[in-house]
Amino acid sequence: MKELFPIKQINGFVFSLLLTVVALSVYFMDMSYEWGMTILLITAFVQAGVQFVIFMHAGETKDRDVIFSTLFYGVFLALAAVFGSLLTLVWDMM
Amino acid sequence: MKLNNTQPLEYSTEQNKINIVGFWIFLGAEIMLFATLFTAYFVYENRTGTGPTGEEIFILGPILINTFLLLTSSFTIGLAIHAMRINRKKATLAFLGITLVLGAAFLGIEIYEFMTYYHEGATLQTSGFTSSLLLTLGTHGAHVTFGLFWGLAIIQQIIKRGITPQTANKTFIFSLYWHFLDVMWIFIYSFIYLKGMM
Numbered sequence: 148m149k150e151l152f153p154i155k156q157i158n159g160f161v162f163s164l165l166l167t168v169v170a171l172s173v174y175f176m177d178m179s180y181e182w183g184m185t186i187l188l189i190t191a192f193v194q195a196g197v198q199f200v201i202f203m204h205a206g207e208t209k210d211r212d213v214i215f216s217t218l219f220y221g222v223f224l225a226l227a228a229v230f231g232s233l234l235t236l237v238w239d240m241m
Numbered sequence: 242m243k244l245n246n247t248q249p250l251e252y253s254t255e256q257n258k259i260n261i262v263g264f265w266i267f268l269g270a271e272i273m274l275f276a277t278l279f280t281a282y283f284v285y286e287n288r289t290g291t292g293p294t295g296e297e298i299f300i301l302g303p304i305l306i307n308t309f310l311l312l313t314s315s316f317t318i319g320l321a322i323h324a325m326r327i328n329r330k331k332a333t334l335a336f337l338g339i340t341l342v343l344g345a346a347f348l349g350i351e352i353y354e355f356m357t358y359y360h361e362g363a364t365l366q367t368s369g370f371t372s373s374l375l376l377t378l379g380t381h382g383a384h385v386t387f388g389l390f391w392g393l394a395i396i397q398q399i400i401k402r403g404i405t406p407q408t409a410n411k412t413f414i415f416s417l418y419w420h421f422l423d424v425m426w427i428f429i430y431s432f433i434y435l436k437g438m439m
Contacts, residue, residue, distance in 0.1 A: 151332050153323055160316040167308055170431055173439050174301065183439045191431040195424045202319040203420045205265075208252060214265045221269035225276030232280045 159201035166190045166197070249326045251413035253406045264414045268421050275425050278377040282433065285369030292367035295374075295437030298358055303350050304434045308426065310350070314343035315423035318416045325412055330404055333412070334396060340419065341392045344385055351382050374433065381429060384422050391415055 170190040173183040199205045205214050252258050286295070321336035355375070358364075363371040395415050398408050 150327060151320060151324055151329065156316065156319045156323060159319070160312070163312055163315075164309075167312065167427075167430075170435060171305075173435055180439065184436070187431040187435060191427055194427045198315065198420050198424045198427075202315060203417050204322075208248065208258070208261075210258065210262045210265075213262055217266050217269035218272070221272030221276075224273050225279075228273075228276045228280045229283060232284055236284050 155201060159197055163194055163197050166194045249413075250404065250406050250409035251325075253409075257406060257410040260410055260414060261417075264417055268417065271421060271425075275377075275380070275428070278373070278380055279428070279432065282373040282377050285373045286437075288369035289371075290368035292371055293361055293363050295370070295433075298361050298363050299434055299438050300354075300357075301438065303354055304430065307347050307350050308430050310343050310347045311423050311426045314340045314347070315420050317343065318419045322413060322416050325404055325409055328404060330399065333404065334399060337392060337396050337399075337412070341389055341396075344389055344392070344419075348382060348385055348389070351378070351385075355379075355382075377433065378429065381422065381425055384425075388415075388419055388422060391418070 167190075170187055172178075173186055178186075199218065205211065205218070252261065317336050318340040321333050321340065324332035324336055355378075358371070358375070363375075365372050365375050392415060395408075395412050398411065402408050
């Protein structure tokens with residue numbers, strides 16, 4: 148039975164629950180918008196990293212360079228779309 | 242068919258390796274799909290018109306339950322892949338089954354949430370905020386729904402054919418998809434729900 152629950156996966160699970168709770172602090176604690184967003188950005192991206200590397204085994208074969216290039220390209224375009232649109236459509240209107 | 246025994250079964254043939262890399266490239270495109278939805282949401286977040294705002298319709302309880310369900314299902318499908326790699330067919334099937342049950346529970350709560358939104362007057366047509374919100378959540382929910390049927394087909398194939406290079410490859414790719422949905426949910430949890438209730 149024990150061999151079915153590797154410690155790496157259990158640690159990953161506990162760590163991801165922990166990150167969820169840390170993110171939850173922005174709801175229960177009284178903090179500024181900037182601090183709240185900083186905490187959420189850090190917890191969300193670390194959480195994504197945990198999933199990709201621990202659970203999805205992104206780095207375990209020699210195809211890792213292709214996999215990480217695709218991921219970083221996707222994330223770069225995602226950030227460009229989100230922040231570019233915020234910059235031109237929301238922030239300059241305030 | 243050339244078998245390489247130094248790596249797990251799902252990578253054991255050239256075709257298998259290519260399938261996995263190909264699926265990662267698809268996931269890269271999925272990141273961009275969700276990025277466009279998040280972009281629309283962030284732009285329209287405060288355009289609530291006469292409809293409700295996020296603070297008025299978001300309820301923490303179901304959101305936390307859903308986050309826990311999806312995180313746990315991501316963990317159990319990780320265990321399924323581990324069991325598959327040490328060639329434990331029954332354990333693999335059991336963990337896959339638990340994953341799908343958790344996924345179905347997630348979907349049930351999400352449908353209940355959508356009904357609550359509807360009764361509170363937040364529909365696709367209400368405001369820029371509600372339409373981009375429901376479109377983003379709905380796209381994620383549709384992915385989970387598709388994943389449930391995909392997972393059932395995978396379970397059926399493992400029962401029928403056992404753990405072979407082909408079924409192992411399919412199961413691994415399904416696990417990539419499922420973990421990816423969990424990642425997208427984390428972003429919904431952080432930047433739609435928690436940000437909206439902050």
